[in-house]
Amino acid sequence: MLTRVALDARRQRDNGVARVTRLLAVALSQVSVELVLFGPGEVLRKQFPCAEVVEYGAPLLSDEDLYGLDTFLQSLQIDCLIAPQFYNSPWTECPQVRILHDTFPLETGTELTDMRNVESTFGHARVRRVVTALLDSATIPAGEEAARLYKAYYDLSVEKASALLTVSDESFRSIVHHYPGAADKLEMLPLFPDPAIVSASLRAPRDKSLDAIHVSKFEPRKNQLTLLRAWTHCWERDRSFRACIVGSPSTLYPEYTAEVLHLIGAGRSGGWLEHHQGIDDQSLAELYGSAKIACVASTAEGFGLPALEGMANGCIVVALPGTSVDEVCGDFVIHASNSPESIAGTLADLLSKPGEMDQLSQASRTRAAAARFTVAATAKALDGAIRRASTDRRG
Incomplete structure (x- = not known):
């Protein structure tokens, strides 16, 4: 039985x-x-x-x-x-x-x-x-x-x-x-990585429309405020910068959520930021597949599933050092310090090196397909x- x-x-x-x-x-x-x-x-x-x-x-x-x-x-x-x-x-x-x-x-x-x-x-x-x-x-x-x-x-x-x-x-x-x-x-x-949100084909970073994506519910440890300020710096330096945040407000952190939504509103008004919540698997797969970099700026993570999902779609992962994201990504995570200026500088440096990004994108997808995942x-x-x-x- x-x-x-x-x-x-x-x-x-x-x-x-x-x-x-x-x-x-x-x-x-x-x-x-x-x-x-x-x-x-x-x-x-x-x-x-x-x-x-x-x-x-x-x-x-x-x-x-x-x-x-x-x-x-x-x-x-x-x-x-x-x-x-x-x-x-x-x-x-x-x-x-x-x-x-x-x-x-x-x-x-x-x-x-x-x-x-x-x-x-x-x-x-x-x-x-x-x-x-x-x-x-x-x-x-x-x-x-x-x-x-x-x-x-x-x-x-x-x-x-x-x-x-x-x-x-x-x-x-x-x-x-x-x-x-x-x-x-x-x-x-x-x-x-959930097969339902993994793109069937891998696009080279140069063919992707989004420079960066972040996927997570709005909580202080997910560090969206620092990340959104970093993205704003990127856009102020280069008006071609485009990013997407996928996440929903948390009723447990209303003050924090209000600050996040304020920065999202400013980015959307500037025309460089998309915000999605409650989207279906196909739409999320398309967004991951359209992004060059997955930003996981968390100060604490149990695992870091968005990092693995991003890698499975050929995204390069940028994260803070010292979290479990390092275990997920191995040698293929790019570290930035916990400040808007550091994250913005790391993103700008990556985006200026298309050849290196091509190699990292392919290596990331290979890592996500490893036997342990x-x-x-x-x-x-x-x-x-x-x-x-x-x-x-x-x-």
Whole structure:
């Protein structure tokens, strides 16, 4: 009898978790399990018409999910849950394979949202019930509630998981640093570029209409403000410069988002910047395929999926040093310091060397097609984690 595995697929749009969730569903279709996807039924049935899909609408950050997910899974006779983030309910009777992309909420100096924005996004009463369930709020200093809530979810995720997966060596080291006892159940989960957003043919950089592209939800750690200021410098130096940003506002960071949208508006008014959000796979593939450089200016990344997607489409990756993007790109990442002037200078230097760009573009695409970035590698890691989780339950 096949193991009945459920994937929490509620996140389907606008951020990296949603993209990774889809990759997990694709990879799990190659594993010998009975797969159930739960989340927004109509959306999931369009993406995976052959899969068993069950509607499940409990908000991710809610007492309905904390207390209700286990009952829901039991009604479906699920043997193992794949939980693709730290905020999926940790309280399930069936064993969990938990995927932790990074530990950025736990790091010193991280710019986190405050509880007012969390409550505005998920509902005041609902969030207060979650806080009551997970925290002793009476002992929390003012301004620390959001950080404590993140940590409570992480602590439970690590404690309750039968198997843990993470997506980069950097994230692996960070998780073990914060949770030394997790080392024995933590393994690597390689990711791959979604075939749906990889252009079939590779155009030379000189034949591409966009000088630069950036793909990510608007969050402080994604560093869009610095990047947009750098792009503005590029355009002021060379009025032929053209760029595209693909991303959506985050209700968790309204002030930051407002600043990003202001700079986007200025770029669009100048005629040099495109902005897209909520676009389909074909459109995203066309934008990647039209861009010479993929800019990943993040100050912290669990993996850096846009870097891999860009490379798969022949983009040259420009990123800040010291993040997991270095693991993804290997020797083919171009580093810039975290300032508009440095990023602008790096882009201008690259764009002035068409011959070098041709070589880097081809090398980037070859790197993205390497054996470590394949559906088969992801499926193998998931299969191993499911087996470990199932053994843990039997034990």
